[in-house]
Amino acid sequence: MALLAFLTTSIVTTVLAARIRRTSEEELRNTRAELARFARVAILGELTASIAHELNQPLAGLVSSGDACRRWLGNQPPNIERANQSLERIVRDADRASKVVERVRGLAKNTPPQKAAVSVKEAVREVIVLTRGELEQNQIRLEEQFADDLPLIWADRIQLQQVCLNLVVNAIESIKDLRGGPRNLLVRAEKDASDSVLLTVSDTGAGLDSDHTEDVFNAFYTTKPEGMGMGLTISRSIIEAHGGRLWASGNVPRGAKFQFTLPRCREGAI
Amino acid sequence: MSLEPPLVFVVDDDASAREGIEDILQSVGLPVISFGSAREFLHGPRRDAPGCIVLDVRLPGTSGLEFQKILIEAGIRLPVIFITGHGDIPMSVMAMKSGAIEFLTKPLREQSLLDAVNAGIEADRLRREGSKHVSELRQRFELLTPREREVFALVVTGRPNKQIAAQLELSEMTVKVHRSQITKKMRATSIVELARMADRLGLSAEKS
Numbered sequence: 001m002a003l004l005a006f007l008t009t010s011i012v013t014t015v016l017a018a019r020i021r022r023t024s025e026e027e028l029r030n031t032r033a034e035l036a037r038f039a040r041v042a043i044l045g046e047l048t049a050s051i052a053h054e055l056n057q058p059l060a061g062l063v064s065s066g067d068a069c070r071r072w073l074g075n076q077p078p079n080i081e082r083a084n085q086s087l088e089r090i091v092r093d094a095d096r097a098s099k100v101v102e103r104v105r106g107l108a109k110n111t112p113p114q115k116a117a118v119s120v121k122e123a124v125r126e127v128i129v130l131t132r133g134e135l136e137q138n139q140i141r142l143e144e145q146f147a148d149d150l151p152l153i154w155a156d157r158i159q160l161q162q163v164c165l166n167l168v169v170n171a172i173e174s175i176k177d178l179r180g181g182p183r184n185l186l187v188r189a190e191k192d193a194s195d196s197v198l199l200t201v202s203d204t205g206a207g208l209d210s211d212h213t214e215d216v217f218n219a220f221y222t223t224k225p226e227g228m229g230m231g232l233t234i235s236r237s238i239i240e241a242h243g244g245r246l247w248a249s250g251n252v253p254r255g256a257k258f259q260f261t262l263p264r265c266r267e268g269a270i
Numbered sequence: 271m272s273l274e275p276p277l278v279f280v281v282d283d284d285a286s287a288r289e290g291i292e293d294i295l296q297s298v299g300l301p302v303i304s305f306g307s308a309r310e311f312l313h314g315p316r317r318d319a320p321g322c323i324v325l326d327v328r329l330p331g332t333s334g335l336e337f338q339k340i341l342i343e344a345g346i347r348l349p350v351i352f353i354t355g356h357g358d359i360p361m362s363v364m365a366m367k368s369g370a371i372e373f374l375t376k377p378l379r380e381q382s383l384l385d386a387v388n389a390g391i392e393a394d395r396l397r398r399e400g401s402k403h404v405s406e407l408r409q410r411f412e413l414l415t416p417r418e419r420e421v422f423a424l425v426v427t428g429r430p431n432k433q434i435a436a437q438l439e440l441s442e443m444t445v446k447v448h449r450s451q452i453t454k455k456m457r458a459t460s461i462v463e464l465a466r467m468a469d470r471l472g473l474s475a476e477k478s
Contacts, residue, residue, distance in 0.1 A: 057284045061287050065290045
């Protein structure tokens with residue numbers, strides 16, 4: 001009887017414990033996703049001017065092409081061929097503007113992380129575009145290098161984009177106030193020895209304190225007056241949740257270098 | 271009078287914006303060549319024609335303002351119309367100070383763009399005619415003998431022949447002969463016109 005009671009209790013306890021663990025793991029996951037979303041929205045906030053610029057360019061094209069189209073049609077005789085060309089550009093530019101909106105909305109949306117086969121090149125390029133105004137305004141030269149043999153990775157596209165945006169925005173910040181010297185930013189993706197994708201974001205900015213490169217990943221560590229100090233902490237947790245690694249080092253001859261790996265999409269996973 | 275056909279250059283790294291501007295200008299019959307960067311423009315094909323540059327203030331690599339300086343150093347004196355996607359007031363002030371003829375914000379108002387471009391072409395036409403005229407005058411001036419140049423410099427100050435003769439230790443008759451030679455070679459019809467020519471040639475500074 002005592003034995004039975006003990007067994008029952010321990011079974012109940014085990015089941016309960018498992019349930020509690022499951023709940024708290026789920027809660028933890030939710031909290032993490034929520035936090036990640038906050039950080040994404042914060043980055044978008046920093047990029048408002050840049051995103052506005054990225055929208056304004058196709059809109060400027062649209063307006064001019066529209067004006068031109070009206071003139072081609074008003075000519076005597078109307079130049080239908082040129083008017084059509086203007087219209088084609090109008091459609092193209094409108095499409096470009098709506099893609100920008102789509103990307104921003106994707107980053108701001110509150111959806112649970114969802115993994116799928118992702119092309120790193122495509123995903124990264126989509127968000128780098130959002131920083132273009134910021135790059136131009138600060139006279140920063142961006143170089144993109146994407147290897148031809150990049151494998152697809154198994155990842156949440158939005159979270160991957162978030163990490164990239166975070167690294168690129170940090171790099172811009174570190175170059176922004178420099179006086180003199182090169183103002184370069186490199187984003188490179190390649191395949192590493194273990195068949196993972198290795199992404200590097202390096203800059204010629206102010207750089208890191210070489211003895212404390214790990215500190216930058218600590219929560220609330222920040223060098224920006226308005227920074228929360230969560231960006232890199234969250235980025236690292238995202239990459240680790242994807243089975244990858246994120247680390248920092250010094251860039252030669254100057255600046256900082258952030259790199260992360262993401263395991264390739266395994267056969268059958270697609 | 272048939273005018274030399276103009277040529278407008280558009281320099282903007284953004285394809286949507288650049289092609290839109292190109293389209294508007296072409297739709298009113300203006301010949302256009304466009305470039306995606308300052309470097310492309312500097313190394314690209316250019317025809318010597320009256321025109322202007324429609325230039326984005328923010329270009330990757332070289333900013334529009336730096337580019338304007340490079341143009342001046344390279345002796346390219348095309349009027350510049352700046353365009354910007356950011357309503358950037360300090361930069362527009364700098365641009366206007368450095369000699370831009372207009373500063374427009376994207377999206378462009380069609381009429382403002384056309385007005386600015388036409389004003390640019392007109393200004394360039396006048397400048398070119400002016401400098402063509404000066405180089406013609408210079409050629410005529412080259413025909414004068416050293417003595418005639420001396421006399422020329424004094425004639426245009428309005429001094430009477432007698433005084434010039436005394437100053438150069440010549441006879442009054444000789445001065446008269448020089449004077450008619452100068453008028454003929456410079457193809458001037460009056461002293462006033464000669465004086466104006468001297469002015470354009472920058473001789474008025476030399477006399478003192």
